[in-house]
Amino acid sequence: MPFTIFPDTPAGWDSVNAVPDPKQIEHNPSGRKITVITGNDINDTSILVKDIELTRLGLFAGTLSLGGQPLLNKVVLYVYTTIPTTGNPAQQNYWRECAKFNRGDAFINQLRIAIAPFTNAEMDAIFRAGNGYTP
DSSP: OOEEEEESSHHHHHHHHHSOSSEEEEEEGGGTEEEEEEGGGOOOTTSOGGGOEEEHHHHHHHHHHHHHHHHHHHHHHIIIIIHHHHOOHHHHHHHHHOOEEETTOHHHHHHHHHTOSOOHHHHHHHHHHHHTOOO
16 A cells, blocks of 8 residues: 555644545544555545445554554554453454454454554544555
């Protein structure tokens, strides 16, 4: 996915604005990051986020593109350490066996709460970014 992450600073916004169009801007205030997506990976915003189905790779790529390494680390810790040790059997099965993830899944909302502070809009942005991911 062609994307660039900038700091959420005046200089970062200047850099964002210098990226030639077409571009898609994803702003993550809690992570103090601005992600600019370009090229063929610009997301089709006409698709409702509830209709987006991500692969595991798409979920992690969307997380990385929106929140950088710190947010990805939180998600990886939750999925691969917290759930296997303290999750209930349904959570463990979901995160171990599921290959596709939908924004409306209850376990995705539990993830959002676990990586707080993280809003519904920010989780929606992860799904949009992950939907445009191509390895």
